[in-house]
Amino acid sequence: ILNVEQSPQSLHVQEGDSTNFTCSFPSSNFYALHWYRWETAKSPEALFVMTLNGDEKKKGRISATLNTKEGYSYLYIKGSQPEDSATYLCAFLGNYKLSFGAGTTVTVRA
């Protein structure tokens, strides 16, 4: 069983504040690391797919970094807005199988 772990499980952020959270994954047999946003009553949607050690990706106010040697990735949200409230999932792609963490649920308070 692949251990993909996310921390913290949940967090509350004041509107306008920035935040970040982590995903740890096995450092062997690595193909890619995915981040998804999962809003209530919707399907998970991909934010980033990262493949190279040191990758940094950005989409609007959300960015992510990747360290494949030590097996972790950070997701950052800058200037949080209420619409950022969602569960953020990371997924490790190794040996052709996509394995998910339990997610970090972000609640942005106005």
Added chain:
Amino acid sequence: DTGVSQDPRHKITKRGQNVTFRCDPISEHNRLYWYRQTLGQGPEFLTYFQNEAQLEKSRLLSDRFSAERPKGSFSTLEIQRTEQGDSAMYLCASTPGVREASEAFFGQGTRLTVV
């Protein structure tokens, strides 16, 4: 193509009954995954297909669960003799499969409630 679709969206069944769910992936997507998600957890891998071949099945999956993808297009997931512990959201996702790093596209899931 409107994306990955799953049917039904909701299913309530009595314990002991059999249920079958369907997933239609994005056309041309070779790889299809089934996941189960329970409250407070992320998607738990159940099985996946490359075209019509089932390449892996989770050891957590009992013999009551079976999945097929007979023509490499849509897939079905059947649960026999359902138990209350089977109550969960069942998610299907597909990827092109040509480039392993491709993002997965999810359906909206089938929520199963066993009473």
